[in-house]
Amino acid sequence: MNNREMVFYFDESFHDRKLTFKNHTFNAFLDTSSDLYTFASIGTYTDMNDDLISKYSAIEAKIKENLNMLEDKELKATTFKKKNFTYGIASFNPHCLDLYLNLFKLLNESNILFQIGMISKTELIVTRLFKMISVPLFVNAEILIYTITKFLVLHKHMDTFAAFFLNEKSANMVIKHLKELVSTSIRVKKDHKRTVDEVDRLNELLETLDRITIKNGKINKDWNYNIQFEALILYTNEFTKLNKINLIIDREQSSYDSANKYKFLSINQADSFIDIGIRIVDMFVTFFGRLAKSTQIAFEEQVIHTLDDLNNIDYSEKRYFSAKWFDLNANQFECYKLLGSLISRQYKSYWAFFSLNYRDHMIVIQCLINYIAMYDTLECFNKDYKYHTERMNSLMCIEMNKFFKSL
Numbered sequence: 001m002n003n004r005e006m007v008f009y010f011d012e013s014f015h016d017r018k019l020t021f022k023n024h025t026f027n028a029f030l031d032t033s034s035d036l037y038t039f040a041s042i043g044t045y046t047d048m049n050d051d052l053i054s055k056y057s058a059i060e061a062k063i064k065e066n067l068n069m070l071e072d073k074e075l076k077a078t079t080f081k082k083k084n085f086t087y088g089i090a091s092f093n094p095h096c097l098d099l100y101l102n103l104f105k106l107l108n109e110s111n112i113l114f115q116i117g118m119i120s121k122t123e124l125i126v127t128r129l130f131k132m133i134s135v136p137l138f139v140n141a142e143i144l145i146y147t148i149t150k151f152l153v154l155h156k157h158m159d160t161f162a163a164f165f166l167n168e169k170s171a172n173m174v175i176k177h178l179k180e181l182v183s184t185s186i187r188v189k190k191d192h193k194r195t196v197d198e199v200d201r202l203n204e205l206l207e208t209l210d211r212i213t214i215k216n217g218k219i220n221k222d223w224n225y226n227i228q229f230e231a232l233i234l235y236t237n238e239f240t241k242l243n244k245i246n247l248i249i250d251r252e253q254s255s256y257d258s259a260n261k262y263k264f265l266s267i268n269q270a271d272s273f274i275d276i277g278i279r280i281v282d283m284f285v286t287f288f289g290r291l292a293k294s295t296q297i298a299f300e301e302q303v304i305h306t307l308d309d310l311n312n313i314d315y316s317e318k319r320y321f322s323a324k325w326f327d328l329n330a331n332q333f334e335c336y337k338l339l340g341s342l343i344s345r346q347y348k349s350y351w352a353f354f355s356l357n358y359r360d361h362m363i364v365i366q367c368l369i370n371y372i373a374m375y376d377t378l379e380c381f382n383k384d385y386k387y388h389t390e391r392m393n394s395l396m397c398i399e400m401n402k403f404f405k406s407l
Contacts, residue, residue, distance in 0.1 A: 006045055007246045009248050010247060010249045026158070028122065036292045053277060063102075085293070087322060104342055114346065117228060128220050136208075150360060163176070182202050228255070238351065242262065242265075247267045247268070249268070292362075298321055301313055367399055
């Protein structure tokens with residue numbers, strides 16, 4: 001285990017301070033939000049940190065000059081509009097691409113350590129539901145949480161989400177709506193080839209829901225500020241001691257208070273306008289948060305306001321990434337290659353990519369990056385252009401099945 005001091009910068013994306021339900025909508029599904037709370041930490045040895053900061057400062061200065069930004073203006077991830085992520089790196093404008101191309105080069109050259117975490121907000125409230133119910137001993141609770149979360153993220157049935165936010169008898173109403181939604185889904189999906197495997201799992205889910213015992217009590221919707229730091233500790237315990245880490249957090253009092261429960265060497269809040277390290281991790285975490293949001297949009301079904309809406313969904317055709325995700329120029333391809341090199345170094349770490357039970361969109365992002373990065377040249381990549389969507393779909397299915405079997 002290493003005894004050198006380290007500094008880790010921490011930031012988050014799509015952080016809803018409270019999970020709410022207003023205007024018949026769960027706030028995680030608003031256009032300005034995402035179901036995936038994304039957090040990231042970037043770390044380096046303290047004696048190497050100045051070099052990282054200096055080199056990123058030079059990158060920043062160049063981008064600001066190209067954007068005609070005043071020196072006293074801050075270059076943030078939100079400087080680049082979210083439409084840049086519609087098709088991943090393929091839709092980056094030249095300035096956004098220049099920034100991330102140089103950032104990923106720098107992070108590769110600097111041998112930084114990093115953790116990315118993605119936690120489904122739907123899974124958080126489903127997990128809290130499980131404190132209000134008892135499941136049979138023969139039921140794998142992790143698989144059940146995963147199955148319910150995936151089902152709700154896919155269909156976004158607002159009557160079921162509304163039940164989570166009732167003051168009394170929340171659990172009873174959630175299970176009632178879930179049963180109705182699952183039963184209707186089985187009926188409308190059973191005759192479609194694409195959904196055969198899903199129908200089998202839904203039948204198993206329905207049988208399990210019938211065996212659940214419901215307790216009294218309200219489901220807690222407050223944000224849990226401990227998860228991200230417990231995740232970071234799991235990761236850093238693989239290579240160093242907690243009392244060797246100086247943690248710097250983008251200014252957020254609740255996160256700071258939570259971090260102080262743990263015995264880091266030091267913990268400080270910093271303003272991104274002043275601290276360049278925070279700006280680096282801001283760019284990094286926003287990249288993954290927005291990429292995850294775009295992959296969700298790429299595969300989402302329509303929102304289910306009433307059960308009748310299930311009859312209006314076309315289940316006959318498979319859903320694929322648009323070919324536009326793979327329409328890359330030389331620099332966009334190089335950006336994926338650099339990103340692939342960066343994340344491949346982290347695969348020997350068990351906790352570098354953190355999630356709870358629902359991991360689908362983390363898997364989608366890893367598959368996308370690894371698939372494109374495995375090609376040696378853009379020429380080879382373009383020769384296979386017509387096969388990309390089908391191959392990506394197969395790769396995602398394989399990796400998701402592997403993860404499901406590991407639960």
